[in-house]
Amino acid sequence: MKEKKTVLNEKSRFYRMITEICAEEGISLESAAYGWAFRMRKGERSGFLYGYRFGLNSAAAADICNSKSTASELLLGSGIPAVPHFGFLPPATARFAGQDGSLTELEELRRRYGILILKNDTGTGGTEVFPVVTEEELSQAAEKLFSAGKTIAASPYVSIAREIRVVILDGEAKLMFSKQRESVTGDGHSTLEELIFEQVVKNQTDPKTEKEKYADTKEKKLPAGPFTDAEFHEWELTEVPPEGTVVYLNWKHNLGQGAVPEVLEREKDPGEWDALEALAVRAAKALGIRFASVDVIEEEAAGDKKVLEVNCGVMLEHFSGCSGEYYQRAKEIYREAVKKSLENSFVISEG
């Protein structure tokens, strides 16, 4: 008897949405790889989903998007405003890029830009993204990434006012939301530690006591230097932020790291919506992709909009968990993508 694999991904909202859509559309569905892969069949058509990828983009285009440095190089080459990412292969394979695997060129970039962000070139979720200011920080971060066999994407630090996710399907924006980082606002008399406890930690729904939560506050990730990712220093926690001052608890905008989506509606600001859509569509066209989420940042200084990254896998897991309405919005986008990828798919001949 064939052994049935545990479906680890079964609990994800993505799995639920795909299952619901296929049942509603009369599409038969078979899952594999612990629920991370699907084969869909309707009539003589058959199509696949893998991770959050649909069969709407070519494999080459999807791999190009997956590499932050390759995508940014191609975007900038097409004259599209994008945050530059320079690729550095780990020592074992550096020769394929004409590099020597040393940190010399990275160090030059650090000196040129002052602050660099080093990332896993193909990372997601903001988990392998390190700010480096000093030479020592650079070698530590590079060592961490290289020793794990990762290619490094090095990017000059940009002061980001807002990061917006634009979901594009066939040249049209289907959804936009900004990612609001977790923050506290000074009241002029509470210390940062007290504000974090009152506004964030106390309201967290976990079974810990208030005392335990208070102890945890000291561990809370708070600002250090230009970044708010490192733990707060003791002296920062005991400072009293002036009334009305917003202190962000993380410098990264990932929803998986506490940021909250705020949906942008076209009616509210058509000018802004159209500008974001135009940029995201240009990026998608330049990379030859039909379905993607394009992350756009707005720079603090001049308010310039630039593409930060393009994801060919459209992940709306955190977004769809925020409310029933957001779940429906995500599901309708996936429904359209499922239908289109089946239309696009090959015809199976049984036998």
Ligand SMILES: Nc1ncnc2c1ncn2[C@@H]1O[C@H](COP(=O)(O)OP(=O)(O)O)[C@@H](O)[C@H]1O
């Ligand atoms: N060059 C940069 N300057 C400033 N912040 C950055 C830069 N690159 C990334 N970040 C911050 O780090 C977060 C994660 O980086 P990103 O490139 O999107 O990687 P991931 O694919 O892991 O989400 C972004 O949402 C942004 O807040």
Ligand SMILES: [Mg+2]
């Ligand atoms: Mg990101």
